[in-house]
Structure formats: structure tokens, C-alpha cells
Amino acid sequence: MNECIYRIRGQQVMLDADLAALYGVQTKNLNKAVSRNIERFPVDFMFRLSQQENEALRFQFGTLKRGQHSKYLPFAFTQEGVAMLSSVLRSPRAAQVNIAIMRAFVKLRHAMLAQQGIARRVEKLEGKVNMHETDIRLLVQDVQKLKKNPRPGGPINPSIL
Numbered sequence: 001m002n003e004c005i006y007r008i009r010g011q012q013v014m015l016d017a018d019l020a021a022l023y024g025v026q027t028k029n030l031n032k033a034v035s036r037n038i039e040r041f042p043v044d045f046m047f048r049l050s051q052q053e054n055e056a057l058r059f060q061f062g063t064l065k066r067g068q069h070s071k072y073l074p075f076a077f078t079q080e081g082v083a084m085l086s087s088v089l090r091s092p093r094a095a096q097v098n099i100a101i102m103r104a105f106v107k108l109r110h111a112m113l114a115q116q117g118i119a120r121r122v123e124k125l126e127g128k129v130n131m132h133e134t135d136i137r138l139l140v141q142d143v144q145k146l147k148k149n150p151r152p153g154g155p156i157n158p159s160i161l
Contacts, residue, residue, distance in 0.1 A: 005108055006076070008053055012108060013076035014101065015049075015057075022097045023089055031075065033088045040088065045081035049073050079105045 004018040016034075020027040034041055049057070054073050077085065079102070086098040 005104060006057065008049065008076055009047070011076075011078050012105060013078055014082055016075040016077070019077060019082065019085065019101075022101070023085075023091075023094055025089070030085075030089070034075070034085075037088045040084050041077075041081055044078060045084055046075055046077045048075055 004014050004022070005012050006015070007013075016030055017027045020030040023030065034046070051073065082101050082105075083098065086094055
């Protein structure tokens with residue numbers, strides 16, 4: 001299920017063809033049901049992919065077989081749009097598929113949050129390492145200065161440095 005969730009325009013979405021396959025209906029029938037209830041799908045619930053977005057997705061999938069994909073640009077449904085589909089597609093299968101999809105969206109969101117937490121910790125560690133590198137560099141410079149210009153009272157024994 002997670003492999004059907006894409007990141008487009010900064011949002012996690014599912015494409016109409018993937019949803020239709022999950023619901024066990026044809027893509028055109030899913031889109032007809034949406035069109036009959038278009039007032040339930042504002043732009044933050046569903047949007048049509050641009051030609052460039054569609055080409056980028058097609059490139060990711062590799063060469064497509066003739067007739068396998070629609071000649072129309074696909075619709076992308078956000079999590080809210082997928083939830084709204086359950087009110088448009090009224091069947092026991094639609095309800096079960098929606099539950100599974102919502103769980104997949106939640107898992108993906110949790111994974112992304114965990115990844116962001118790890119990234120923040122790595123950035124903190126990098127900052128500490130950079131600070132330690134600077135401290136070490138300054139210490140080495142101080143030791144080199146001391147070797148060149150020993151303090152009064154005799155030469156410095158290099159073996160103690």
C-alpha cells in the first residue's frame with residue numbers, strides 16, 4: 001500500500017488509477033463518481049497532475065505499455081480526498097480499503113517524523129564535532145607556538161608534549 005503513496009507538490013497523495021485498482025473499479029468509473037460529487041473534493045483534497053508531474057512519474061515507472069495508462073492526466077488524492085471517496089464509493093470493499101489506506105498514510109507520516117527527528121540529532125552531533133575540531137585545531141596551534149617560542153625557564157622537552 002505504501003508503494004502507492006507518492007509525494008507530489010509537497011503532499012502525500014494516491015493516484016486515481018491506484019485507488020481504482022484497490023477499490024476494484026475502473027479508473028473512469030471512480031472519476032465519474034468523483035465528478036458527480038465534485039463539491040466534496042476541493043483542491044486540498046484532490047488535484048489533477050500537470051503534464052510535467054505525470055511525465056516524471058512515468059519516467060520512474062519505466063517504459064509504459066501501449067493502452068496501459070489513461071490518455072488523461074491523472075487525479076491525485078490527498079489523505080482527506082481518499083477519506084472522502086468512502087462517502088462517494090459506498091461498498092463494503094470501499095470501506096475496508098479506506099481503513100487500510102488511512103493506516104498506511106499514518107504509518108508513512110510517523111516514519112517521516114521519525115526521520116526528521118534523526119536528522120535533527122545528526123545535525124546536533126555534526127555541530128558538536130565541528131566545535132571539537134575547532135578546539136583541537138586551536139590546541140595544536142598553541143602547542144606549535146610553545147615549541148617555537150618556549151617560555152623563560154628553559155627549553156620544552158618535546159617528549160612531554
